Amino acid sequence: MDIAAQLTVNSLIAGSLYALVAMSFNLIFGATRFFNLAHGALATVGAYGTFYVGVVLGLPLSVAVAGGVLTAALAGYALERLVFRPLRARKASNLVLLIASLGILIAVEAILAIFFTSQFKTLSVLTGAAQTIHIGSAVITHVQLTMFASAVLVCGTLWLVLSKTSFGRAIRAVSDDAEVAKIVGINTNVIIAALFVIGSAIVGLSGVLYGLDTGIEPRLGFMLLLKGVIAAIVGGIGNVYGGFLGAFLVGFAENFGIWFISGEWKEAIAFGLLVLFLVFRPQGILGKKHT
């Protein structure tokens, strides 16, 4: 029973982290329709932004977190303006965009390794000794609780923006048919740039929280991206709320799976779930079936 409670908490923590990546990935994918692998790099940029502001410059935790999220948002905007928009303007195929984003992911990891080395670094100097909370027989740290709260808060805020505001309506229009959206007066480039800023800030936050929880290294974004993309596909590619649900499904499958089989199979469980969905429900949990 104790194990089940702790596994539930662990599932929620993992699901929260994946949810931040999956929701932001789907937010951008919905409008651009390409697999942006550079999204993972922005989680790393967020984490190192926090490291730089908090550890190197010695500023307080709140400033460091804000600095990391802001750096990721600006980096995402820069990628859209300098790489993806020019490629779209030249009518580059999704394959070209995918390869460009892979190149960016690898380049960003390399640049961060050059500046900060590839050594694993902790951010515990910012958070101090891990403070824990007991929920029944399960234990959770403050940072992990913040992860869960952030995922729920981000999901709720996105729901409000997407369903209740004119901006959200414009996003849904661009996601549905960008060409027609232009005809009714929506500047699709501005909407997509805004989505890159918002999505990059969210994925940057996931990198920051992951860093505060376990530490940072230049490849952290890649692993987060893999799990986030699995969650995005399982939930329904391009569907923000699907990404949220998919993330928790992956989190629960991984953590309860290792109750029955060895922990080293954790990654295989996530990918196994992905394959199951691709074969039996390729549209994901909330995705629409294409006829």
Next chain:
Amino acid sequence: MNAITTERLRKTFGGVAAVDDLSIVIQKGKIIGIIGPNGSGKTTLTNVLTGIHRMDGGVVVVGKKERTRIKSCEVFGLGLTRTFQNVRVFEQVSVLDNVLIAITKKGVLGSLFERASAAQIQNADAVLARVGLTEKRDALAAELSYGQRKLLEIARALATDAEIILFDEPYAGLFPEMVKRVSGIMQELKAEGKTVILIEHDMALIRELCDHVLVMDAGKLLAEGTPEAVLSNPSVIEAYLGV
């Protein structure tokens, strides 16, 4: 006064001219029909005028603005809107929101905190009532029948309050009652001083609605004039019927 003028407008696909040095004048405040056999370049002309295709040569004058390139994101600002031959609505958005998208703010900062006002919703509801979609206002556009989607597309075009509206085969797939409604809307638009460009194959409708008709064949202007004059022109009959 002219709503649109094209001078030697040209659009080619793989060396084949779909619009071939076309010079036409669309008069303001009238219903202008564009007819021609399949492949004559009618839809390509519409796509060039609304920035879907980039023109390869010539000039388009919309109002007083002379253009050698029209981007689709500029079309709204030119007071121009359109419907599509193959209906295109925002499928995963409600019927009401399809119309509100055309009414509410377009910028990021302005729209981020904007909820549709009561006046905007009232405006959208009025447009939906005009096309007869009031009962479907909360349904997803994807759930509508083909004819209802055509009407929704027209509603969205009306909601932009554009001065020039291009209808690309709006009657295809509509029931007779819907046809009557759409014809009524076109006549109302004309009465409001707006310019209607109607691409249509149904000659009875062209005869009934249009003040002036342009006939295209192989990307060129074959003939123009009143519906009666054009539809009795032997070269038009030959191009259309091959006799």
